[in-house]
Amino acid sequence: MIPVCRLLLCGFAVVLFSLGAQAEIPVTEVKRDALHESLRLDGMIEAVQQSTVSAQTSGTVMRLPFDVDDRVAAGELIVQLEDSEQRARRDQARAGLEDAQASLQDARQRFTRSQSLRKRNLVSQQDFDQARNALTSARAGVSRAGAALAEAREQLEYTRVRAPYSGILIERHVEVGESVSPGQPLLTGLSLKKLRVVVDLPQRYADLVRVQRQARVTLANGRILKTGEMTFYPYASEQAHTFRLRLALPEPGEGLYSGMLVKVDVPVATREALWVPAGAVFHHSELTAVFVLDDDDRPRLRQVRTGIERDGRVEVLAGLDEGERVATAPEALFGSEWLDIAEGEVSQ
CATH class of the missing domain: 2.40.420.20 (conserved putative lor/sdh protein from methanococcus maripaludis s2 fold)
Known part of the structure; x- marks a missing residue:
């Protein structure tokens, strides 16, 4: 030079x-x-498991053992509803089952006697048929009573709402003393064990990224996250005309939370x-x-x-x-x- x-x-x-x-x-x-020239986009971490638990029976909220930001384990009690009505229905259904079982025992004995007498032609065919039909009806009664008891027990169990998976509570929709009805939201939670990144791709790069299937996710501190399966939404946003791309994080590790912003680099030229x-x-x-x-x-x-x-x-x-x-x-x-x-x- x-x-x-x-x-x-x-x-x-x-x-x-x-x-x-x-x-x-x-x-x-x-x-x-x-x-490899890349397009840098803003992405966001979200939880794979995030859901709102709703009431499945009517009742009054008696206990809320956990509050927002508390960690809960799968199966732990998170809402207790007043259950006197459900207990009464269970006891009534249990009594109904016992009554049906007694009726079945009586019908079985009557049928056994009628069957023995019929063999010796000591009862008419009509009386024998009535005994047999009574036994069939008694068996059906036991089945109905058993189903009613199972339903009553299920309704009683609905008064004890348990966490569907381990995670963190992020929102509470009810307070102690509040009456709830089936379908009413109670608590919202999410799990930090399974996370993913979502990012919106400009329309002009969507086809290229679908073919190459490469992306790099970086935190604000420079840490590069290992990504797994890539999922492309088969439709575009009507407002932004972008395609949603979802990247699994098989090993999220510590320090990652739903709602965090990340940088997503996708190669667009070489x-x-x-x-x-x-x-x-x-x-x-x-x-x-x-x-x-x-x-x-x-x-x-x-x-x-x-x-x-x-x-x-x-x-x-x-x-x-x-x-x-x-x-x-x-x-x-x-x-x-x-x-x-x-x-x-x-x-x-």
Whole structure:
């Protein structure tokens, strides 16, 4: 490259290191590699299991053992309704079953006697048929009474509302002393064991992402989340004209909560780019430069124009050619006892 300007860098001269020090300064070659250009979108973490528990029977709220933000285990009691009416119905159904069972026992005995007498022609066919029909009816009565008791027990169990899965309560819809009816919301909760990311894709990139099926999810602190199955909604938003993409998080780990914002990068294009280690580039005021080794293994300061930084590497848009050697620790060149002070050139 042809030098076009000479600059003093804020009062210090560019330094050239001696032959004895060259081997101690790490260098690397400028390499050409693929650059996958990505579209960065805002996504949100949501719980796979999030639901509202509703009342399945009528009653008055007697107990709310847990409050909002409390953790509950699967099967724990979360709402207790007043159950005197349901208990009365259960006891009544139990008595009805006992009565039906007694009627069945009586009908069975009558049928047994009638059957014995019929074999000896001591009763008419009509009397025998009546005994047999009475036995069938008694059996049906026991079945009906048993079903009524099961229903009464189920209604009684509905007064004790239990957590369907382990999780956190996020909303309470009723208070102690409030009367509720079937279908009325009681509590809303979610589980942090299964999480996923949802993001809206612009229509122009939807088909490409469906084919490539690649995405990277990053937290605000730079942590990259491992993603699993990708699900594409088969319809677009009527307002934003975007397609919803859902990414499973098989190993969410600690520190993730429903409602958190994340960055989702999806590749949309690929091109060739020149790369150098991020540590090889240094900045001073408005200057961005690297040290390039010339044919005599002497470092020359050269101004460069850089692009994106990714995975510890920086894209070089101008100022370097493939195969050139650059110092990977430019700070070590300044103030080193192995360096000879000389005026240098900044070329572009």
